[in-house]
Amino acid sequence: MPKMLWSPEYELGLEVIDNQHHRIVNYINDLYDVAEESASEEQLKEVLNNLVDYTLSHFAFEESLMEEAQYPDLQEHQLVHQNFSHLIEGLQQRFNQGEAIAQELASLLQEWLIKHIMTEDVAYVGIVKENLLGIPPEKHQSWVQSQLKKYFQYYHN
Ligand SMILES: [Fe+2]
Numbered sequence: 001m002p003k004m005l006w007s008p009e010y011e012l013g014l015e016v017i018d019n020q021h022h023r024i025v026n027y028i029n030d031l032y033d034v035a036e037e038s039a040s041e042e043q044l045k046e047v048l049n050n051l052v053d054y055t056l057s058h059f060a061f062e063e064s065l066m067e068e069a070q071y072p073d074l075q076e077h078q079l080v081h082q083n084f085s086h087l088i089e090g091l092q093q094r095f096n097q098g099e100a101i102a103q104e105l106a107s108l109l110q111e112w113l114i115k116h117i118m119t120e121d122v123a124y125v126g127i128v129k130e131n132l133l134g135i136p137p138e139k140h141q142s143w144v145q146s147q148l149k150k151y152f153q154y155y156h157n
Pocket of ligand 1: 081
């Protein structure tokens with residue numbers, strides 16, 4: 001599978017979310033890199049765990065954003081995240097048991113992410129912009145910052 005290129009058409013216009021999506025794409029590419037380079041098991045494990053962990057944190061962050069904006073289809077969106085989380089956690093487990101699934105995980109996530117951004121994610125953008133950007137910018141900023149701290153404690157955003 002070729003490396004995944006970020007394209008402006010994947011941008012939703014919410015900077016904090018676009019940055020996270022972009023970062024997931026970078027992690028996917030890191031995984032391709034180490035999977036191809038016959039990197040050490042430790043390296044592979046670290047990159048794979050980062051990818052899965054960051055993606056799950058992103059889901060939690062995105063859900064809190066939708067909840068704060070009172071997005072009416074939050075539950076459906078949560079269910080989509082949940083189902084996909086189970087899928088990637090299952091793969092992560094198989095990896096931990098010694099199966100060579102790194103590339104499979106990278107390409108699954110690659111395919112899923114773009115489809116998800118362009119269908120389910122794009123659907124909440126309007127209401128998030130309207131409801132969150134309706135409050136004073138300083139408040140909006142500090143809410144976003146506190147949620148970033150909460151869900152991404154191990155990452156610099
Ligand atoms: Fe999502």
